[in-house]
Amino acid sequence: MKMLKDESGSSLLFEYILFSLICIGFFMVVSINSNEIFIQRPNEVVMEDEMSDIGNMMSTLITDIYLILPDNGKIETEYRIPEKVGKETYIINADIAYTDQIIEVVSSSGKTVRVTIGGIATTMPINGTVSSSSTYHMISYDSTR
Amino acid sequence: MESMKDNTNGQWIILSGLVISLILIGLATLANQAVIAGYHSSNAALEFPKESIRELNSHTRDNARIIKDLTLHINSTSNDTVPFIYEGLFKNYSEQIEGLYALHGETADLTLVSVNSTNGTVNTSDIDMIFVNITYFDGNTYYSSRPEIIEVNE
Amino acid sequence: MNEKGQLHTLEGLAAALMITMTVLVISQSTMMVTPQNELAVNVHLEQLSSDALAVIDTADSGSVEHDLTECVSSWNMMEATYPASSLCDLDDELSYLLPGVLYNIELAYFKDQNLNVKKVIINGPPGENSVVVRRFVTITNETVNDAGGGWNLKEDELRVVEVRMTTWKV
Numbered sequence: 001m002k003m004l005k006d007e008s009g010s011s012l013l014f015e016y017i018l019f020s021l022i023c024i025g026f027f028m029v030v031s032i033n034s035n036e037i038f039i040q041r042p043n044e045v046v047m048e049d050e051m052s053d054i055g056n057m058m059s060t061l062i063t064d065i066y067l068i069l070p071d072n073g074k075i076e077t078e079y080r081i082p083e084k085v086g087k088e089t090y091i092i093n094a095d096i097a098y099t100d101q102i103i104e105v106v107s108s109s110g111k112t113v114r115v116t117i118g119g120i121a122t123t124m125p126i127n128g129t130v131s132s133s134s135t136y137h138m139i140s141y142d143s144t145r
Numbered sequence: 146m147e148s149m150k151d152n153t154n155g156q157w158i159i160l161s162g163l164v165i166s167l168i169l170i171g172l173a174t175l176a177n178q179a180v181i182a183g184y185h186s187s188n189a190a191l192e193f194p195k196e197s198i199r200e201l202n203s204h205t206r207d208n209a210r211i212i213k214d215l216t217l218h219i220n221s222t223s224n225d226t227v228p229f230i231y232e233g234l235f236k237n238y239s240e241q242i243e244g245l246y247a248l249h250g251e252t253a254d255l256t257l258v259s260v261n262s263t264n265g266t267v268n269t270s271d272i273d274m275i276f277v278n279i280t281y282f283d284g285n286t287y288y289s290s291r292p293e294i295i296e297v298n299e
Numbered sequence: 300m301n302e303k304g305q306l307h308t309l310e311g312l313a314a315a316l317m318i319t320m321t322v323l324v325i326s327q328s329t330m331m332v333t334p335q336n337e338l339a340v341n342v343h344l345e346q347l348s349s350d351a352l353a354v355i356d357t358a359d360s361g362s363v364e365h366d367l368t369e370c371v372s373s374w375n376m377m378e379a380t381y382p383a384s385s386l387c388d389l390d391d392e393l394s395y396l397l398p399g400v401l402y403n404i405e406l407a408y409f410k411d412q413n414l415n416v417k418k419v420i421i422n423g424p425p426g427e428n429s430v431v432v433r434r435f436v437t438i439t440n441e442t443v444n445d446a447g448g449g450w451n452l453k454e455d456e457l458r459v460v461e462v463r464m465t466t467w468k469v
Contacts, residue, residue: 056186064195068202070279070290077193077286081185167321174325187338196349196432204435211437211457219455234457241409241459242435248407248414248461249433 047086048113051105054081055115058092058103061139066120074142080135089132097126194251198281198288201246201253208238209275209295227272228260235277246281254280258292273298340468341430344400348466349432351396355389356434363392365446368436371406371460373446374419384420393420393464400466401426407461416463429467436460 030037057079065075083089085107093104098121102114120126130137216231223230239255246253258276276292356367365373370389379385386404393402404420437459440452452458 050185053183053185056183057189060186060189061193064190064193068195068198068288070202070288070293072292072294073279073288073290075198075286075288079189079285163318170322171325183339187342190342191338191345196345200433200435204437208437208457208459211439215439215455215457234455238437238457238459244409244414245407245435245459245461 043086044111047088047107047111050082050085051090051107051111051113052115054085054090054092055103055105055113057081058094058105059115059117062103062117062120062126065139065141066124069124069141070143072144074140074144076138076140078136078138081130081132081137083132083135085132091132092130094126094128094130097121192285194281194283194286197246197249197251197283198286201242201255201281202279202290202293204242205255205277205279205293206295209235209277210297212238213272213275213297231260231272232257251281251283254278337428341428344428344466344468345430345432347397347400348402348430348464349434351393352432352434352462352464354396355392356436364388365392367434367462368438368442369446371436371448371462372438372442372450373448374406374450376417376449378417379419379421381421381423386419390420397466399468401469402464402466405463405465407463408458410458425465426467426469429465431463431465433464434462436462 061077061079065077069075081092088107088109088111090105090107093106097103097117101119101121102116105113105115117126124141212231212234215234216227219225219230220227235255235257239257242255243253256278258278260272261274261276262271263273264271273296275295275297277295278291279289279293280291281288352367355363355370358366360366365388367389370386370392373388374386377385384390389404393404401422402420403418403422403425405416405418407414407416409415437457438450438452439457440454443450443452450458
């Protein structure tokens with residue numbers, strides 16, 4: 001317990017140098033990683049949220065359309081999606097719906113969010129891809145073809 | 146100033162301040178996420194005219210039966226043929242429903258294609274199949290069923 | 300100035316570490332939160348309301364006392380004035396199906412090519428975030444006579460009536 005009792009510290013000059021070094025080191029670490037910490041991380045969180053939101057929107061639309069499909073006829077609906085999630089463009093891929101019963105939302109950096117469509121694709125064939133770079137899109141179903 | 150510098154009491158207050166601020170940060174993050182989550186999915190569910198189309202379809206089906214009953218009722222006291230009366234009543238019905246849909250900025254179109262009977266006697270109570278063309282458009286969503294085949298023999 | 304206080308310095312370091320770690324943990328964890336924004340609440344309310352009307356419209360006479368067609372047919376052609384209702388049966392059934400939800404009901408129909416919109420149930424002015432659901436019924440002279448309403452239709456006439464319900468939460 002000698003350490004606890006001894007209250008003398010390092011000399012003022014040495015302490016000053018130590019502190020300066022620590023501060024410089026800290027500043028360097030922060031400035032190197034600032035992009036990762038302050039931009040990328042929040043962007044990832046926002047992207048995750050928005051992509052699953054958009055995936056859910058597609059799933060909702062497809063389920064609603066499935067509920068009101070005409071026996072002989074067609075149904076077409078226009079919808080709008082945001083140009084970017086976070087800071088990236090993205091693609092909605094429904095081509096794997098038939099085999100996997102899911103829709104993929106893939107961002108340009110490769111982040112993927114998958115949303116289930118509950119087995120609808122076994123009775124109603126679903127396919128197509130959508131790129132976010134154009135704003136207007138359409139889902140179309142034609143039972144006569 | 147001197148007494149403030151030397152006074153080291155009050156750790157509990159400082160500690161509780163720290164705890165409260167951390168809780169506030171957590172709550173703020175939660176609230177933020179709840180606000181932005183699910184805009185597009187909710188909006189799609191609200192905008193898509195699922196109920197309008199469903200109602201147009203199911204009400205037309207119900208009505209084909211109501212019109213059939215009314216037709217047979219009128220036919221018992223009238224000289225007109227069953228298909229003739231049916232067409233008149235259906236035209237009256239479709240005009241009313243088209244007007245009511247137009248009130249909400251939606252175009253609905255109901256056209257009677259044919260009144261059918263499996264054993265060929267259209268002029269009696271044997272009519273069992275009604276073919277109707279249903280079209281709906283609200284600016285974003287186009288729906289057409291041509292023909293919608295309605296069985297009216299219960 | 301003196302040169303004492305290593306323990307205090309250590310304490311300070313520990314506190315800084317704790318704060319940094321906590322902020323990191325919070326900012327890195329993706330929290331899953333049930334959407335509670337206004338739109339999601341509206342979606343829920345719209346579904347609830349249209350289901351309530353659908354239940355009353357399609358249920359057979361065993362489960363509800365009067366279905367929607369009978370309720371509308373029994374209307375005595377008198378517009379309601381706040382806070383009364385001129386379609387009591389429908390009001391009773393709806394208040395049972397929609398607990399905690401307020402609603403106004405209007406009937407819209409064409410008579411001699413003219414549009415009529417009549418208020419039949421008034422529970423007050425609709426609040427923010429109210430939703431409108433609609434359902435159509437067809438009434439004939441027969442249904443009106445059975446229900447004892449005042450529609451006064453001709454024998455060969457059918458009338459399409461839009462039941463328009465505005466619902467909101469308080």
